Amino acid sequence: MNDSLSISTDGLTKQYGDTTAVSDLNLDIPRGSIYGFLGPNGAGKTTTIQMLTALTQPTNGTGAIVGQPITDRTAVIPHIGYLPESPPIYDELTAREQLEYHGGLRDMEPTDIKSRIEELLDRFDLAADADSRISTYSKGMKQKTGLIQALMHDPDVVILDEPTSGLDPRAARTVRDTITELAAGDTTVFLSTHILPVVADLATEVGILYEGELVAEGPPEELTDRLETGGDSTLEDVFLDVTTEDAYETNESAPDTGMRQSE
Numbered sequence: 164m165n166d167s168l169s170i171s172t173d174g175l176t177k178q179y180g181d182t183t184a185v186s187d188l189n190l191d192i193p194r195g196s197i198y199g200f201l202g203p204n205g206a207g208k209t210t211t212i213q214m215l216t217a218l219t220q221p222t223n224g225t226g227a228i229v230g231q232p233i234t235d236r237t238a239v240i241p242h243i244g245y246l247p248e249s250p251p252i253y254d255e256l257t258a259r260e261q262l263e264y265h266g267g268l269r270d271m272e273p274t275d276i277k278s279r280i281e282e283l284l285d286r287f288d289l290a291a292d293a294d295s296r297i298s299t300y301s302k303g304m305k306q307k308t309g310l311i312q313a314l315m316h317d318p319d320v321v322i323l324d325e326p327t328s329g330l331d332p333r334a335a336r337t338v339r340d341t342i343t344e345l346a347a348g349d350t351t352v353f354l355s356t357h358i359l360p361v362v363a364d365l366a367t368e369v370g371i372l373y374e375g376e377l378v379a380e381g382p383p384e385e386l387t388d389r390l391e392t393g394g395d396s397t398l399e400d401v402f403l404d405v406t407t408e409d410a411y412e413t414n415e416s417a418p419d420t421g422m423r424q425s426e
């Protein structure tokens with residue numbers, strides 16, 4: 164595995180019975196990238212993330228996070244901060260208790276835990292509520308707690324599934340700024356979201372998954388430039404172009420998009 168790569172997969176495949184959720188996925192994501200991982204509902208994004216975070220084993224193929232095989236959960240977990248769709252937090256705890264507990268699980272020093280929690284509570288405007296039980300939180304407050312939890316141990320790779328879900332505009336802006344800062348500090352951000360303008364704005368590289376296959380990949384501006392619409396195309400145009408049965412069937416005879424990686 165190449166040391167400059169934070170995330171790499173080779174032929175990564177996951178089969179659920181007759182369903183191929185992810186098919187022969189090859190990713191090479193350098194350190195400090197913001198990788199926008201897109202795809203329609205059911206495309207295989209969550210399954211890919213579950214394989215990258217060692218929550219499920221691939222049926223075929225291999226993968227590594229900063230050189231650690233994704234089949235070795237103990238080796239991979241310290242390098243990852245993961246915010247899933249529903250943050251793994253305990254309702255009966257306060258945010259501060261939850262975060263202290265998480266810092267302990269991640270073997271952080273007690274003084275680092277305290278200072279990091281304060282810093283991130285402040286950043287995400289959650290300090291005033293940090294000692295209330297999570298059961299009393301709004302969706303956005305829970306999301307902020309999950310985000311802080313994903314970031315607090317300063318992982319090499321941060322995997323975010325719809326990180327701005329439920330957040331008000333100010334908090335969503337803070338998340339976008341945080342993503343940019345993380346990448347500037349050489350952290351890799353793997354960002355799965357349906358909010359395409361955010362990806363167009365932030366991502367250094369975009370991968371679009373459709374029916375388990377990576378059907379387009381490249382910097383957002385390259386993908387939009389490659390799409391010949393006769394005008395200014397957006398990432399949404401690209402997304403819609405490559406995620407239809409039609410595009411798949413007619414690609415041979417219509418080489419205008421040139422995006423099907425599988426061809």
Ligand SMILES: Nc1ncnc2c1ncn2[C@@H]1O[C@H](COP(=O)(O)OP(=O)(O)OP(=O)(O)O)[C@@H](O)[C@H]1O
Pocket residue numbers: 179182183184202203204205206207208209210211
């Ligand atoms: N545990 C499972 N058992 C059986 N099939 C599954 C399982 N998890 C996912 N699938 C199937 O795998 C495919 C990919 O699902 P996945 O959840 O990875 O998609 P997704 O891109 O994350 O979708 P969404 O945007 O809706 O969250 C779907 O056909 C889904 O039904």
